[in-house]
Amino acid sequence: MYLPECREHPGKMLPDLARRIVRCYSRRGDLVVDAMCGNGTTIVEAARLHRRAVGVDVEDRWVDLAARNLDHMLDDATRPLARVRVGDARQLPDVLADTTGRVDLVATSPP
Ligand SMILES: C[S@@+](CC[C@H](N)C(=O)[O-])C[C@H]1O[C@@H](n2cnc3c(N)ncnc32)[C@H](O)[C@@H]1O
Structure with a gap:
């Protein structure tokens, strides 16, 4: 279960959807980027599927929660x-x- 504070984020990605995208469009060991990562759902699910993952968010509080x-x-x-x-x-x-030239998949849900 994700941390309960995730409920505060207005635009969460569904974990099952993130898993499906990562599984379909990348392989084990690939590098996945979410450039607007919010709670970090996509990078969490990517790592659970043994992908490397980097998340970026413009707001400190979401980066802290994602971590x-x-x-x-x-x-x-x-x-x-x-x-x-x-x-x-x-x-x-x-x-x-x-990460220039090394990213295999960008999976982002913008606001
Ligand atoms: C729809 S939410 C993403 C939700 C995320 N997939 C999750 O599961 O929590 C969009 C995110 O984009 C971030 N954002 C908005 N503008 C941004 C920018 N210019 N650069 C990086 N992040 C940005 C917001 O802070 C917000 O957390």
């Missing part, structure tokens, strides 16, 4: 696969400069 969801939902084997950071999706070349 806590990663800690809460993932085990010792999958937690190192996912990370989250504060950033503006309009500046992705800067925000995700360390």
Whole structure:
């Protein structure tokens, strides 16, 4: 179960939908990006499916919650696969400069 504070987010992704997208469009070990990650649902589900994952959100409070969801939902084997950071999706070349040319799937649900 995701942390109860997720109810405060107005635009949550359904975990089953995130899993389906990740499973259909990426492989184990691929790098998945959610550029507007909110609670972190997509990167949590990606890591649970053994993908590497990076989430970005412009609001500190959602990045904090996403990081806590990663800690809460993932085990010792999958937690190192996912990370989250504060950033503006309009500046992705800067925000995700360390992933340039290495992203296999972008799965984002914008506001
Ligand atoms: C529909 S929600 C995403 C929900 C997420 N998939 C989840 O499961 O919680 C959209 C998110 O985009 C973020 N956002 C809005 N503008 C943004 C921007 N320019 N850069 C990054 N994130 C942004 C919002 O803070 C919000 O958390």
